[in-house]
Amino acid sequence: MEALRNFFLPPAKTAVAEQYDTLFWFVHISSLVVTIGIVVAIIYFIIKYRRKSENDVTPVITHNNKLEVTWSVIPLIITLVLFGWGFQTYIDMTKAPTDAYEVNVTAQKWLWRFQYKSGASTTNELHVPAGRPVKLIMQSQDVIHSFFVPDFRIKQDVIPGRYTEAWFQAREPGESIVFCTEYCGTDHSNMLAKVIVHEPEEFAQWLEDNSGAATKPTDLAPADWGEQLVQQNACATCHSTDGTELTGPTWQGTFGSEEQLADGSTVTVDENYIRESILNPNAKIVQGYGQVMPSYQGQLNDEQINAIIEYIKTLK
Amino acid sequence: MATAEASSNMKKVQVRRYKPEENADTNYLNAESGLRSWLLTKDHKRIGILYLIATTFFFFFGGLLALGIRMELWTPAATFIEADTYNQLFTLHGVIMIFLFLVPAVPAILGNFFLPMQIGAKDVAFPKLNLASWYIYMIGAIGTIFVIFAGGIDTGWTFYMPYSSTTGGAVTFMSFGVFILGFSSILTGINFITTIHKMRAPGITWGKLPLFCWSLYATSIIQILATPVLAITLALVGMERLLGIGIFDPALGGDPVLFQHFFWFYSHPAVYIMIVPGFGVVSEIVSTFSKKTIFGYWAIAMSSLAIAFISFLVWGHHMFVSGQASLANMVFSFLTFLVGIPTGIKMFNWLATMHKGSISLKTPMLYILGFFFLFTVGGLTGIALATIAIDIHLHDTYYVVAHFHFVMVGGMVMAYLGGLYYWWPKMSGRMYNETLGKISALLVFLGFNVTFLPQFVMGAQGMPRRYFNYIDQFQGFHQVSTIGAFILGIGFAMVFYNLVKSLFNGEKASANPWNSRALEWQVASPAPPHNFDHIPVLIHGPYDYHKPMADFQLGLAQTNGHEPEMGTHIEADKEVEMKD
Numbered sequence: 001m002e003a004l005r006n007f008f009l010p011p012a013k014t015a016v017a018e019q020y021d022t023l024f025w026f027v028h029i030s031s032l033v034v035t036i037g038i039v040v041a042i043i044y045f046i047i048k049y050r051r052k053s054e055n056d057v058t059p060v061i062t063h064n065n066k067l068e069v070t071w072s073v074i075p076l077i078i079t080l081v082l083f084g085w086g087f088q089t090y091i092d093m094t095k096a097p098t099d100a101y102e103v104n105v106t107a108q109k110w111l112w113r114f115q116y117k118s119g120a121s122t123t124n125e126l127h128v129p130a131g132r133p134v135k136l137i138m139q140s141q142d143v144i145h146s147f148f149v150p151d152f153r154i155k156q157d158v159i160p161g162r163y164t165e166a167w168f169q170a171r172e173p174g175e176s177i178v179f180c181t182e183y184c185g186t187d188h189s190n191m192l193a194k195v196i197v198h199e200p201e202e203f204a205q206w207l208e209d210n211s212g213a214a215t216k217p218t219d220l221a222p223a224d225w226g227e228q229l230v231q232q233n234a235c236a237t238c239h240s241t242d243g244t245e246l247t248g249p250t251w252q253g254t255f256g257s258e259e260q261l262a263d264g265s266t267v268t269v270d271e272n273y274i275r276e277s278i279l280n281p282n283a284k285i286v287q288g289y290g291q292v293m294p295s296y297q298g299q300l301n302d303e304q305i306n307a308i309i310e311y312i313k314t315l316k
Numbered sequence: 317m318a319t320a321e322a323s324s325n326m327k328k329v330q331v332r333r334y335k336p337e338e339n340a341d342t343n344y345l346n347a348e349s350g351l352r353s354w355l356l357t358k359d360h361k362r363i364g365i366l367y368l369i370a371t372t373f374f375f376f377f378g379g380l381l382a383l384g385i386r387m388e389l390w391t392p393a394a395t396f397i398e399a400d401t402y403n404q405l406f407t408l409h410g411v412i413m414i415f416l417f418l419v420p421a422v423p424a425i426l427g428n429f430f431l432p433m434q435i436g437a438k439d440v441a442f443p444k445l446n447l448a449s450w451y452i453y454m455i456g457a458i459g460t461i462f463v464i465f466a467g468g469i470d471t472g473w474t475f476y477m478p479y480s481s482t483t484g485g486a487v488t489f490m491s492f493g494v495f496i497l498g499f500s501s502i503l504t505g506i507n508f509i510t511t512i513h514k515m516r517a518p519g520i521t522w523g524k525l526p527l528f529c530w531s532l533y534a535t536s537i538i539q540i541l542a543t544p545v546l547a548i549t550l551a552l553v554g555m556e557r558l559l560g561i562g563i564f565d566p567a568l569g570g571d572p573v574l575f576q577h578f579f580w581f582y583s584h585p586a587v588y589i590m591i592v593p594g595f596g597v598v599s600e601i602v603s604t605f606s607k608k609t610i611f612g613y614w615a616i617a618m619s620s621l622a623i624a625f626i627s628f629l630v631w632g633h634h635m636f637v638s639g640q641a642s643l644a645n646m647v648f649s650f651l652t653f654l655v656g657i658p659t660g661i662k663m664f665n666w667l668a669t670m671h672k673g674s675i676s677l678k679t680p681m682l683y684i685l686g687f688f689f690l691f692t693v694g695g696l697t698g699i700a701l702a703t704i705a706i707d708i709h710l711h712d713t714y715y716v717v718a719h720f721h722f723v724m725v726g727g728m729v730m731a732y733l734g735g736l737y738y739w740w741p742k743m744s745g746r747m748y749n750e751t752l753g754k755i756s757a758l759l760v761f762l763g764f765n766v767t768f769l770p771q772f773v774m775g776a777q778g779m780p781r782r783y784f785n786y787i788d789q790f791q792g793f794h795q796v797s798t799i800g801a802f803i804l805g806i807g808f809a810m811v812f813y814n815l816v817k818s819l820f821n822g823e824k825a826s827a828n829p830w831n832s833r834a835l836e837w838q839v840a841s842p843a844p845p846h847n848f849d850h851i852p853v854l855i856h857g858p859y860d861y862h863k864p865m866a867d868f869q870l871g872l873a874q875t876n877g878h879e880p881e882m883g884t885h886i887e888a889d890k891e892v893e894m895k896d
Contacts, residue, residue, distance in 0.1 A: 007773065008773060008776050008777070009776055009777065010777055010778050020705060020706070020708075020709060023703065023705055023706060024700075024706055024709075024776075027699065027700045027703060027706060028700065031696035031697070031699065031700065034692070034696060035689075035692050035693060035696060038663070038667065038688065038689075038692050042667070042670070042685060042688055042689075045667070045670040045671060045673070045675060046670075046675050046677060046685070049606070049670065049671070049672060049673050049674060049675045050674075050675055050677075051607070051674040051675055051676040052674070054831065056607060056674030057674075057862070058606070058607055058608040058609075058672060058673050058674050058861060058862070059608075059672050060609055060860075060862045061608075061609065061611060061668075061671075061672070062609055062611070062612075062613065063611060063612045063613065063614070063615065064611075064612075064668075067664075067668070068612060068615050068661065068665075071660065071661065071664040072657055072660075072661055075656065075657055075660045076657055079653035079654075079656055079657070079699065079702075080653070082653065082699065082702075082703050083649055083650055083653050083702075083703070085703070085705075086649060086702075086703030086704045086705045086706060087646050087649065087704055087705070088705075089704075089705035090642070090645065090704040090705040090708065091642070093705055093708055094642065094708075142478075142482070143476075143478050143479040143482060144476060144477075144478070144479065144572055146637065146712060148712075148778070148780065150709070150777065150778030153708065153709040154708065154709075155637050155708050155709060155711055155712070156637055156639070157637050157638045157639055159566075159572060159573065159638075159639055160478060160566040160567075161566035161571075161572075162639065164639040177778075177787070179778065179780045180780070181711070181712040181713070181780040181781075182476070182712065183403075183471075183472050183476070183479065183781075183782040184479060185403070185470070185479065185483065186399050186400055186403070187399065188403075188782060188783065188784070189399070189780075189782075189783035189784045189785040189786065190785055192787075
């Protein structure tokens with residue numbers, strides 16, 4: 001039974017997800033019963049009433065109003081039950097408790113950014129405490145995206161120019177995958193994130209450790225910090241460090257090289273070019289690549305950009 | 317008392333029997349020859365064949381794209397093409413299958429060919445307009461195909477804003493192609509409605525109208541009322557892209573969710589444009605191959621109209637997670653459940669028709685049995701998706717992909733292929749190979765299930781649609797699905813082979829190989845150039861299998877002493893009372 005459940009649905013990691021699953025199974029098991037009924041009737045009919053000869057005579061049965069009413073009213077009642085149950089569960093799934101911990105979510109091609117009250121911010125990793133409702137206030141920088149966590153059974157479109165909301169309350173520490181489920185272009189299927197659920201104390205510690213993310217930790221060399229920032233900001237979604245062709249140019253050996261631009265001119269990849277490409281990516285596009293990178297203006301400060309440049313220099 | 321009252325509304329009409337000629341010398345195929353006689357034809361039957369050739373081409377083209385998609389998904393990330401190519405593949409697959417195949421197939425091929433014959437008319441009401449519809453369709457279709465060469469589009473067939481306004485490529489051009497296709501659809505709808513109202517032969521009251529005609533009538537209403545909204549939407553998209561007027565794009569002050577409302581206001585009813593004519597085909601075949609009066613004639617006829625009406629009120633169920641108000645979600649969920657009721661009514665009436673019938677499992681009937689199973693699964697998963705809470709998790713996953721393929725391929729395409737086999741003797745004058753027909757029907761059924769059943773499971777597990785790359789846990793499901801797609805492809809290819817082969821060496825078809833009572837079977841095969849050389853008269857309904865065949869071959873008797881060339885066997889002169 002357990003195995004069957006796991007075959008069809010991902011694990012239910014919130015109370016709401018369990019509520020969802022009860023309804024899911026009710027609908028599908030009743031559908032299965034109806035389907036089996038219809039299939040059995042068809043098989044019975046084609047065996048029992050198989051044509052014996054071309055001169056078979058069949059009875060004249062034009063209609064039966066009692067039957068018509070029966071097979072209209074019974075499905076109507078069942079669907080009304082489903083409608084009411086479905087709407088109630090929907091309200092539970094979408095209406096966040098008032099004491100929820102709020103996180104701001106920004107979606108853009110093709111990454112997720114999470115901003116916390118404490119000032120911490122992360123990319124493609126959503127850190128939350130277990131046992132506490134979390135409310136996401138979401139907006140998009142460009143096209144429509146959709147925030148989907150199968151383990152929590154939540155999904156909400158993220159739209160440019162307005163806020164949308166979603167909420168969940170994870171029961172236990174662990175990790176769950178986040179998919180983008182509104183088609184958004186080339187790297188739509190790579191626009192993944194993780195929800196990382198911590199024990200409450202651990203989460204408080206994490207917040208404290210990460211709130212000062214804008215200044216270099218004293219125990220790290222600039223290039224190492226740069227590597228960390230590159231991971232946190234999901235640069236590697238589009239830029240490889242080993243020469244692999246992705247959506248953007250690889251960083252291996254790029255520093256100091258001469259690149260042909262889309263407009264035919266050339267540029268030497270130096271500190272200024274990298275800085276400009278981070279803050280104003282569309283100014284000078286390398287030939288063969290699209291105008292798809294979002295600007296990191298306001299996301300990265302000078303110290304962080306310097307660290308990233310230092311890191312790129314190390315990629316020979 | 318009743319008699320006295322009734323007779324004041326009646327008048328006597330002289331009728332006699334016109335027995336269909338076997339092996340007639342002239343038919344619609346050989347009455348004229350040459351390319352010109354086809355390209356300038358005003359014969360509804362030849363126009364139906366023109367549509368058949370065009371849509372068959374597009375169907376196989378779209379099918380090859382589908383195989384490309386499935387092959388790419390054999391492994392995560394790149395298997396043999398890049399993400400951008402993949403995104404163009406699924407967009408074109410959707411656009412071609414929906415606008416070039418599913419929407420026109422049953423109405424424009426089978427409807428064009430058989431609607432006039434079923435109501436005893438010589439042609440549709442506006443034959444020139446009918447030909448014009450085909451040309452408009454071809455211009456739109458070629459425009460749409462041209463997009464491939466103009467750089468391709470990668471928006472998905474739904475063209476969602478603001479993505480579609482930011483992506484390069486040829487969105488405007490393709491929108492224009494779809495815009496033109498819409499007019500073809502509207503004109504066909506107008507033609508059918510007028511034909512059904514004005515051109516029914518004596519005796520064909522609304523209560524004796526074949527259910528295929530009722531389904532086309534309901535479809536035509538949707539085509540006429542919903543398609544203009546698509547045209548308006550695409551015109552607005554064009555204005556935004558070309559003139560920079562902000563309607564949908566937030567960067568220009570527009571609202572992207574408004575686009576979804578516009579889009580689904582057409583595209584949801586369009587789902588019923590695709591499936592309702594299929595319902596009509598099912599009614600014809602079930603009755604013929606059960607050799608039994610259709611059960612619940614009025615329930616089936618009126619449920620088509622009910623579906624057409626409710627289909628306009630449910631578009632918001634595509635937008636449960638779009639951020640529209642909870643109240644709107646609630647209303648749309650409720651209305652969506654209501655569509656299930658008339659659909660269920662049809663299903664039960666078809667089953668009741670088989671009850672106590674004399675069921676013959678020829679190829680057309682096999683497709684309809686396949687339809688019953690697949691459409692039941694498609695319909696019931698639709699009920700699951702109508703339940704708002706359940707939809708939240710399943711929206712935009714493979715569960716939805718499987719659901720609409722069950723309805724569109726499992727429902728509409730199965731009905732279409734059943735109909736094509738059923739009417740093939742009348743269209744081509746040849747019998748297809750029955751054994752090959754049955755084998756290919758089983759292959760299509762098997763291949764379809766192997767392709768799409770695993771997609772329900774991976775969708776429920778969370779696999780999103782339109783994903784070029786995917787996480788490893790889904791690979792097994794994807795591979796089974798890909799294998800199924802190839803079985804399905806072989807099945808479709810065999811159908812094509814079987815039908816084309818019959819043209820060259822198929823057995824000659826008799827006028828009425830299925831012993832159907834319907835009017836289109838009471839003339840020679842292939843159909844005569846003008847369908848009927850007499851004015852048919854109907855005294856029974858088209859499904860009255862308890863009445864003798866001779867009663868269905870009646871026509872007005874000639875009174876000017878001029879004997880018709882065909883049907884000279886006068887076996888019975890009959891006087892029949894009919895409504896004026």
